[in-house]
Amino acid sequence: MKPNMICVLVFAFLLFELLAIATISISFCNGSSYHVGCLESEREALLRFKQDLQDPSYRLASWIGNRDCCAWAGIFCDNVTGHIVELNLRNPFTYYVQPDQYEANPRSMLVGKVNPSLLDLKHLSYLDLSFNDFQGVPIPRFIGSMGNLKYLNLSGSRFVGMIPHQLGNLSSLQYLVLSRNFLHLVNFGWLSVGFSVSVIYSLNLGYNNFHGPIPEGLQSLTSLKHLDLSFNHFNSSIPNLLCRLTHLEHLSLSHNSLEGRIPRSMARLCNLKRLYLSGAKLNQEISEILDIFSGCVPNGLESLVLPNSSIFGHLTDQIGLFKNLDSLDLSNNSIVGLVPQSFGRLSSLRVLQLYRNKLHGTLSEIHFVNLTKLSVFLVGENTLTLKVRRDWIPPFQLIELGLRSCNVGSRFPLWLYSQKDLQFLDLFNSGISGTFPNRLLKSASQLYLLDLGHNQIHGELTNLTKASQLSFLRLMANNLSGPLPLISSNLIGLDLSGNSFSGSIFHFLCYTINAGMKLQFLFLDRNILQGNLPDCWMSYQNLMMLDLSNNKFIGNLPTSFGSLSSLVSLHLRKNRLSGTMPISVKNCTSLMALDVGENEFFGNIPSWFGEMFSRMVFLILRSNYFHGLLPTKLCDLAFLQILDLADNNLSGTLPNCIHNLTAMATVNPFTGNAIKYSIPLNPTYALGSVTEQALVVMKGVAADYSEILNLVRIIDVSKNFFSGTLPIGLTNLKALQSLNLSYNIFTGRIPETIGAMRSLESIDFSVNKFTGEIPQSMSSLTFLNHLNLSNNYLTGKIPSSTQLQSFNASCFLGNNLCGAPLPKNCTDENVSIPEDVNGEEDEDEDENDVDYWLYVSVALGFVVGFWCFIGPLLVNRRWRYKYCNFLDGVGDRIVRFVRKCT
Numbered sequence: 048m049k050p051n052m053i054c055v056l057v058f059a060f061l062l063f064e065l066l067a068i069a070t071i072s073i074s075f076c077n078g079s080s081y082h083v084g085c086l087e088s089e090r091e092a093l094l095r096f097k098q099d100l101q102d103p104s105y106r107l108a109s110w111i112g113n114r115d116c117c118a119w120a121g122i123f124c125d126n127v128t129g130h131i132v133e134l135n136l137r138n139p140f141t142y143y144v145q146p147d148q149y150e151a152n153p154r155s156m157l158v159g160k161v162n163p164s165l166l167d168l169k170h171l172s173y174l175d176l177s178f179n180d181f182q183g184v185p186i187p188r189f190i191g192s193m194g195n196l197k198y199l200n201l202s203g204s205r206f207v208g209m210i211p212h213q214l215g216n217l218s219s220l221q222y223l224v225l226s227r228n229f230l231h232l233v234n235f236g237w238l239s240v241g242f243s244v245s246v247i248y249s250l251n252l253g254y255n256n257f258h259g260p261i262p263e264g265l266q267s268l269t270s271l272k273h274l275d276l277s278f279n280h281f282n283s284s285i286p287n288l289l290c291r292l293t294h295l296e297h298l299s300l301s302h303n304s305l306e307g308r309i310p311r312s313m314a315r316l317c318n319l320k321r322l323y324l325s326g327a328k329l330n331q332e333i334s335e336i337l338d339i340f341s342g343c344v345p346n347g348l349e350s351l352v353l354p355n356s357s358i359f360g361h362l363t364d365q366i367g368l369f370k371n372l373d374s375l376d377l378s379n380n381s382i383v384g385l386v387p388q389s390f391g392r393l394s395s396l397r398v399l400q401l402y403r404n405k406l407h408g409t410l411s412e413i414h415f416v417n418l419t420k421l422s423v424f425l426v427g428e429n430t431l432t433l434k435v436r437r438d439w440i441p442p443f444q445l446i447e448l449g450l451r452s453c454n455v456g457s458r459f460p461l462w463l464y465s466q467k468d469l470q471f472l473d474l475f476n477s478g479i480s481g482t483f484p485n486r487l488l489k490s491a492s493q494l495y496l497l498d499l500g501h502n503q504i505h506g507e508l509t510n511l512t513k514a515s516q517l518s519f520l521r522l523m524a525n526n527l528s529g530p531l532p533l534i535s536s537n538l539i540g541l542d543l544s545g546n547s548f549s550g551s552i553f554h555f556l557c558y559t560i561n562a563g564m565k566l567q568f569l570f571l572d573r574n575i576l577q578g579n580l581p582d583c584w585m586s587y588q589n590l591m592m593l594d595l596s597n598n599k600f601i602g603n604l605p606t607s608f609g610s611l612s613s614l615v616s617l618h619l620r621k622n623r624l625s626g627t628m629p630i631s632v633k634n635c636t637s638l639m640a641l642d643v644g645e646n647e648f649f650g651n652i653p654s655w656f657g658e659m660f661s662r663m664v665f666l667i668l669r670s671n672y673f674h675g676l677l678p679t680k681l682c683d684l685a686f687l688q689i690l691d692l693a694d695n696n697l698s699g700t701l702p703n704c705i706h707n708l709t710a711m712a713t714v715n716p717f718t719g720n721a722i723k724y725s726i727p728l729n730p731t732y733a734l735g736s737v738t739e740q741a742l743v744v745m746k747g748v749a750a751d752y753s754e755i756l757n758l759v760r761i762i763d764v765s766k767n768f769f770s771g772t773l774p775i776g777l778t779n780l781k782a783l784q785s786l787n788l789s790y791n792i793f794t795g796r797i798p799e800t801i802g803a804m805r806s807l808e809s810i811d812f813s814v815n816k817f818t819g820e821i822p823q824s825m826s827s828l829t830f831l832n833h834l835n836l837s838n839n840y841l842t843g844k845i846p847s848s849t850q851l852q853s854f855n856a857s858c859f860l861g862n863n864l865c866g867a868p869l870p871k872n873c874t875d876e877n878v879s880i881p882e883d884v885n886g887e888e889d890e891d892e893d894e895n896d897v898d899y900w901l902y903v904s905v906a907l908g909f910v911v912g913f914w915c916f917i918g919p920l921l922v923n924r925r926w927r928y929k930y931c932n933f934l935d936g937v938g939d940r941i942v943r944f945v946r947k948c949t
């Protein structure tokens with residue numbers, strides 16, 4: 048370098064320093080003595096950084112002009128040198144989804160790309176860009192050159208792809224949070240290369256798409272205290288290498304596809320405080336697990352969270368060693384035997400979850416003497432008996448108590464009145480009789496959810512208006528009687544179904560007139576309520592699900608139904624309601640499910656059904672007096688899966704546009720709306736779900752479909768006066784499982800292309816005037832297990848296939864058919880050469896279809912064999928708790944319900 052060059056540089060440096068001093072002194076003059084203005088170059092860098100971002104919520108409004116950038120939002124400068132040391136642009140607007148999970152509000156995200164100008168912030172040690180939207184690009188490599196970074200948080204920022212190995216150059220990095228992106232990786236080489244003299248303290252890669260084994264590179268991160276790999280697809284066993292991380296305090300591997308035991312070597316993790324392994328297939332005895340951790344950590348261990356992880360065996364007295372245990376979750380496993388008394392020693396225990404195991408025996412006071420801190424106690428769905436003195440005063444104050452399906456004695460436990468903080472109380476199916484415990488609503492003034500469903504509670508409920516905190520009340524399937532109670536306007540969900548409530552609902556509905564009710568779920572079905580539906584629905588604009596079925600209601604639907612603009616599901620089945628559909632119902636544009644079956648409604652099916660109910664998934668008008676033609680507008684219901692018009696006076700032809708019922712035409716396991724709503728069952732903890740159900744007649748059997756409703760696709764127009772030939776578009780409905788046209792006056796041939804409806808499991812065309820031969824293609828309907836073609840004018844030979852011959856002869860009687868299974872042999876004159884329609888056009892069946900069928904068959908409880916009798920498939924448990932962690936398979940609802948986790 049030439050001397051004059053050096054001079055220039057020195058000069059430049061001096062000038063720079065001078066400027067810096069000038070800035071400092073200006074700030075001094077300004078009077079705020081320690082506040083140093085920011086550096087020009089760094090301010091420029093920030094402005095360039097801002098240029099690449101959209102900021103719809105004006106979070107960067109302060110980033111303007113040549114003001115002191117140290118005062119800008121999210122910027123922190125060193126108070127001596129003026130260098131920017133911290134850039135915190137974390138999206139502050141988040142909302143709670145479930146414990147430990149927040150989602151960012153998309154409207155307050157910064158959207159765009161990360162400008163490399165950040166490299167000019169040479170002293171930056173803290174960078175938080177979490178919960179913004181960087182639009183699906185990889186994490187920029189240049190971040191690896193920001194050598195002073197100690198804290199880097201890119202959580203939830205929509206980065207995709209691999210982690211750039213350059214991040215390994217960040218030798219000062221202590222916190223690295225890359226969770227909640229779409230990252231996957233091929234190798235973790237950067238871990239072992241980059242951080243070999245690692246000081247990294249916290250690494251969070253949770254909620255990404257990582258798969259394969261847990262990377263070996265991790266073992267070089269020997270200073271790690273906090274490691275979170277949860278919610279990925281890691282599929283190895285739990286690696287021994289973790290045992291090298293002897294500083295580890297927090298280890299979360301939950302919700303991966305890990306298999307195999309917790310290795311013995313984990314006993315070396317003497318600093319371990321919290322272990323999360325939800326959903327691992329450990330296949331291990333609980334006593335072995337406790338053994339491993341009873342080595343050096345028993346006093347240190349605070350959280351042991353192992354729900355849903357294939358643990359079995361007896362809980363032993365070893366548990367008493369873990370004196371500082373704060374939180375123990377072994378729910379949803381196969382633990383057997385008694386609950387050991389040594390639980391009584393866990394005096395730090397705050398959260399104890401053992402629900403859904405195979406524990407039996409009696410819990411008594413001795414188990415609880417020292418559990419003074421217990422606040423969450425969920426042990427339901429075992430075979431446990433809780434036996435305490437009637438005047439027991441527990442040493443704890445619970446917030447959540449779940450004793451579902453436990454035996455708590457036949458009277459409502461008195462000790463519950465001492466639990467002043469109770470928010471969540473689940474005593475569903477726990478053998479309680481007696482009257483409703485009104486006193487509880489006073490003593491537990493915070494009570495948010497009370498479930499006393501499926502007990503033998505009798506007597507009347509009168510005035511629940513005082514329980515102003517109560518949001519969910521379930522008393523279904525008890526023996527309650529008398530008039531409906533008055534309720535508080537804060538109630539969100541009320542289930543009084545399956546009791547003997549009687550009389551009019553006028554007072555219940557109308558006393559709050561003009562008060563805004565929060566009610567979203569109201570189930571009054573299966574009572575003996577009577578009278579007209581009062582015209583007071585205007586106060587219930589939050590109502591989403593309403594079930595009044597199986598009562599004795601009469602009269603017309605009131606006009607104020609039109610105010611139910613949030614209504615998603617309306618069940619009125621089996622009453623004596625009458626009249627025409629009031630025009631005000633047009634306003635219920637959110638409706639997805641409408642069941643008015645078994646009433647006395649009459650008139651035409653309004654054509655505005657098709658226009659206004661664009662989200663309709665099921666429409667059940669069965670057993671009424673509807674007459675007239677089917678409006679073609681119904682074909683606009685693209686989401687319709689169940690159309691049940693059976694047993695009315697409808698006439699005319701099926702409209703040609705029927706192929707426009709897209710949901711019935713599309714075979715795809717992941718479309719169709721699962722009618723399921725997540726509801727916060729508890730303000731701090733549990734999520735629940737309410738699942739829609741439909742009473743559907745399929746194969747001559749009525750069954751309640753709820754969890755699998757999203758997979759069911761049915762048309763039933765039986766017992767009407769429909770006539771004419773079948774529209775050719777009908778056979779486009781490839782996803783249809785059941786087609787019932789029986790007891791009409793259809794004529795013409797069964798469409799040759801019926802073989803294209805390969806999802807069909809049930810066909811009933813009986814008692815019509817179909818002519819011609821049974822199409823050959825019908826023999827390719829491999830899922831068909833219910834068929835009735837009797838009493839038509841069909842002729843010719845029944846096509847040969849294992850399929851059709853397996854049905855009983857009665858399915859074909861009353862025609863002029865021959866061949867097996869009928870006893871009548873075919874002679875030359877009644878057999879014409881069948882056209883070659885061997886279903887060749889269907890050979891394009893793609894693999895997705897096949898997979899789909901595998902799923903559906905499992906889901907519907909069908910063995911993939913054919914002649915089995917299908918009874919009611921799922922007991923209706925419409926209001927379920929989602930105790931187990933939500934999201935155990937995003938998008939994979941089939942797996943979710945097969946596991947019965949919801």
Ligand SMILES: *[C@@H]1O[C@H](CO)[C@@H](O)[C@H](O)[C@H]1NC(C)=O
Nearest residue numbers: 080081082124125126127132
């Ligand atoms: C300057 O910052 C340091 C650490 O960031 C802090 O300890 C000190 O109190 C600050 N000085 C003033 C005068 O604000």
Ligand SMILES: *[C@@H]1O[C@H](CO)[C@@H](O)[C@H](O)[C@H]1NC(C)=O
Nearest residue numbers: 137177178200202222224249
């Ligand atoms: C990283 O950012 C996310 C989202 O803002 C936040 O929830 C999390 O606590 C941060 N992690 C750390 C270690 O600070």
Ligand SMILES: *[C@@H]1O[C@H](CO)[C@@H](O)[C@H](O)[C@H]1NC(C)=O
Nearest residue numbers: 388389391392413414416417
């Ligand atoms: C409760 O704690 C006391 C004192 O630590 C102890 O002596 C007693 O055994 C404990 N009770 C049970 C049932 O473990």
Ligand SMILES: *[C@@H]1O[C@H](CO)[C@@H](O)[C@H](O)[C@H]1NC(C)=O
Nearest residue numbers: 509510511512513514533558
């Ligand atoms: C119901 O209880 C509330 C609160 O105690 C009281 O204000 C109201 O008058 C009662 N209503 C009836 C009809 O008893």
Ligand SMILES: *[C@@H]1O[C@H](CO)[C@@H](O)[C@H](O)[C@H]1NC(C)=O
Nearest residue numbers: 606607608609610611631634
């Ligand atoms: C139906 O909606 C219209 C327009 O939003 C409104 O004016 C009308 O009052 C509603 N009808 C009823 C019965 O609420």
Ligand SMILES: *[C@@H]1O[C@H](CO)[C@@H](O)[C@H](O)[C@H]1NC(C)=O
Nearest residue numbers: 679680682683704706707708
């Ligand atoms: C039915 O779908 C076709 C396209 O497949 C469309 O052109 C037509 O307008 C639709 N008809 C009705 C009644 O929606």
Ligand SMILES: *[C@@H]1O[C@H](CO)[C@@H](O)[C@H](O)[C@H]1NC(C)=O
Nearest residue numbers: 866867869870871872873874
């Ligand atoms: C039908 O044909 C079979 C042999 O093809 C014969 O054994 C049987 O007796 C015949 N049945 C009648 C009713 O003719």
Ligand SMILES: CC(=O)N[C@H]1CO[C@H](CO)[C@@H](O)[C@@H]1O
Nearest residue numbers: 074076077078079114115118
């Ligand atoms: C004492 C004084 O004048 N303080 C000012 C220093 O500068 C900031 C903005 O840069 C003003 O808000 C203060 O009022």
